[in-house]
Amino acid sequence: MEVGDVREVTAGDCSDLYYLDTGMYDTREYGAVYILDDDRPAVVDTGIGTNYDLLREALADVGIDRDELEVIALTHVHLDHAGGAGFLAADCPNADVYVPAIGADHMADPSRLIAGTKNAVGEQWEYYVEPEPVPREQLVEIEDGDVVDLGTHELRVHGAPGHAPHQVVFEDPANDAVFVADAAGIWVPRIEAIRETSPPSNFDLEQCLDDLETLEAIDPDVFCYPHFGPRYVGDDVERALEEYATVLEEWVAAVDRKRAELEDDEAVVDHFAEVTEMGDVWSEEKASAEARLNTRGVLGYLDRRD
Secondary structure, eight states: OOTTOEEEOOSTTOOSEEEEEOOGGGOTTSOEEEEEOSSSOEEEOOBOSTTHHHHHHHHHHHTOOTTTOOEEEOSOOOHHHHTTHHHHHHHOTTOEEEEEGGGHHHHHOTHHHHHHHHHHHGGGGGGOOOOOOOOGGGEEEEOTTOEEEOSSOEEEEEEOTTSOTTOEEEEEGGGTEEEOTTTTOEEETTTTEEEOOOOTTTOOHHHHHHHHHHHHHHOOSEEEETTTEEEEOGGGHHHHHHHHHHHHHHHHHHHHHHHHHHOOHHHHHHHHHHHOSOHHHHOHHHHHHHHHHHHHHHHHHHHHHO
16 A cells, blocks of 8 residues: 555445555555544544645545534544644534543643654654644543444444553444554554554553453454554454564563663663664664654653562
């Protein structure tokens, strides 16, 4: 799939569902935004904001006019998921922005979110654009147990705070699918493998494992990953989630061992940035930056745990 491509989700029995490759970090098959074409058309997550024009074009390709979009549903407020929300809300005045309650203030005033993101992503900030605030009158706060009615489809909200305390996942029962946010890891379709995501400053291993139990209880046929794309899991939901649990546990253990060996956190970060095997998939630059981010998140978790 190439940057800017819009495809219908055909996994399982999905209908009315499309996804866009946003070209996040100048990398194809890394950042996806989902579009549900229903009585109340919806966008799930908005991407980083930098390539917002691609999302605007994707809505037109699906046949949704700007004044027809009614729902902008954010899984969490990290800028790679919510960075385009302010731009989309400005272009689509009839749309409400549904955001986990704990993150709503950051959408209305993203200044602290911007500062935190710059600190977390370092040199990767060059791929970002500063987000626009979302007007308060367009914000709708959501939490675990809420339901966003779209018509044929609905988005059932499930809390999933392991990756970040402001993260939720959205269940779409009509499609037997879940928009998994970062709760199920990073799916890499080119190599059909799952990879860890453990960014600072709120990554929590035990809570991430609990979030996998939440997904298992929902038991969908399809995972819709923002990183990247739909994945049919069918009867193998438990196996897929156990696979990611193993990836996370082994990843945290590896960072813990390397810290004990090197006794220098920056050396630990440098080590994992150098040995990453994802350079052939994402580019050496992106793979190294991803490893640095994830290593720092685990180091912070180990500090809190110990």
